[in-house]
Amino acid sequence: MSSHRKLQYSLAINEALRQMMEADRSVILIGQGVKSPWYVGNTAQDLLALFGDKRIIDTPVSENAVTGAAVGAAIAGMKPVVVHPRMDFMFFALDPIMNEAANWYYMNGGRASVPVVFWGIINRRGEQAAQHSQALHGIFAHVPGLKVVMPATAYDAKGLMVAAIQDPNPVVFVDERLLYSIEGPVPEEIYCVEIGKGCVRRVGNDVTIVAISLMVHEAMKAAEILETGGVAAEVIDLRTIKPIDKALILASVRKTGRLVVTDVGWRSFGVSAEIAALVAGEAFNALKAPIYRVALPDCPAPASSVLEEVYYPSAEDIVEAVNRVLKD
């Protein structure tokens, strides 16, 4: 049974790329380090040998031009995946992503769509400091015209990469280096995880925890800890940041009446604020307590690992937030 097969998160991405490249000759992978595990782990293993350097293109350090080239190739009928081995390097590429690709379809009256995947990897921790640890999904989600997906499991990593490649519009695919080694069941065939759909990872009636990416795992740990204290937390893995799965979040909060949101990004003006606003606006009457957020403090990533310990929130912080929500 294929669905019993287990695969690493990173290899699930690898399989998605391989199968989509086999299935569709217009799919290409371009970006810095696609032939080096130093950059992309084993997500691109064997691809160069299988598909050649016309479709697996390692590039000079030229993020703006290379990302623009992916956008242009998409406009010209290809389906490029352009990888940035750290999200921080995408700042040089914001113009082609946010100004061109995101707006292209609308500002040209729907005459041309841009089927491109912007793949950026988050690399937190490791005393790498402010320019090598950033999570930019909130910035991308702010821009009309970009879909943003963030898989937390191996299954979703493959299914969302497939969906992103198949999507006719630009999708920002954000994964997380710290998740690369986790394993989970991954079907062998091509399948999609629908963009825009979150899922309930754990059912509970007392509080809703909405989590993304790495924080899904912290939320699950928190839910286990809470269970020992008799608290049943419902954990939602958002999977897609934009378009956000409103129905799922609202239904859960209407059931539990309490909400904790946990994000891998900064606290202010980001995804957690958006979800809080959504719930406050559309499920206000269901709320029995204020909404709490567990996110990065509004602070650049520090180098010192001693500071990293307090900078990055963990399951304990989620437990603490839930306990406060329950008291209110």
Place this chain on the structure above:
Amino acid sequence: MNYPKDLLEYLYRMMLRIRVCEESFVEHILNREVKTPCHLYSGEEAVAVGLCAALSKEDYIFGNHRSHGHFLAKGGSMKEMVAEIYCRAAGCSRGRGGSMHLIDTDVGMMGAAPIVAGTISLALGAALASVIRGDGRVAVSFFGDGATGEGVLYESLNFAALKNLPLIFACENNLYATHMPIKECRVDQPISKIAEPYGIEIYSEDGNDVMQVYEASREAVETCRAGEGPVFMEFKTYRYRGHVGPDDNIQGSHTDIRPQDEIALWMEKDPITRFERHVMERQLLDSGRIQHIKEEVTDEVREAQAFARKSPSPRQEDLTKYVFA
């Protein structure tokens, strides 16, 4: 050329300080005591030392991810640098920056950052400030061959040339950008040629010959001070260690694709032993003096390591200390 003994000693000591200090991290990186990503400068010392020796303290430099050598050569405190690499509160960036963010504005080391080409335009701005104020300062941007792929380099070249800014574009060409040999990143043309269309002064130097670097840099600095900048300088050199850490091949990623004989060839061109030979053969410095400098440098590095390792980490309650928005 006849150089004062002081200068020769200075060049030698500074190169040695960088080398010995860089190498002192190796065991601590391998045993994970040092966690911040260290891009070691061993092998490339002559570039930073020769160029910075031609600058005055007031002149500005900006670095990149591989800036331990730039920092020391401009006069930054070794203790503060080593402490920063251990991410300690006494570090030059108070443990917030690590290996890739070294700064000492008192000596003109204006900062370093690992976004490739990210600081080129900042050096451009420092040169602009110098012209606006008319204070005669020169700015230097250190960047690698890899940075020639980024558009901002060309934008900065044009703007600097247009405004005759006192800016030295110092390209350290060590033939690799992470896992990519230069021939896979660039057309097969000398890097120095990229500056030709801007009509500026260009140098292409042996970056393993500290005297050559120094002499060329003095001319470049003069050009800039005379208001005839910018200047583009390419220094051919080679890193001995991995892209990051002591050895990419023993640190898990197995990504060092440099041929062994190429490494061996460059080891023979070692900037420090070469200079040592040069000054000894010409009896400019005697072996007793050389030995003495070696001992002093070894002591200095040992002290800096000891200082850093026993100094405290930043306090967790100070996480947001430097946050203003």
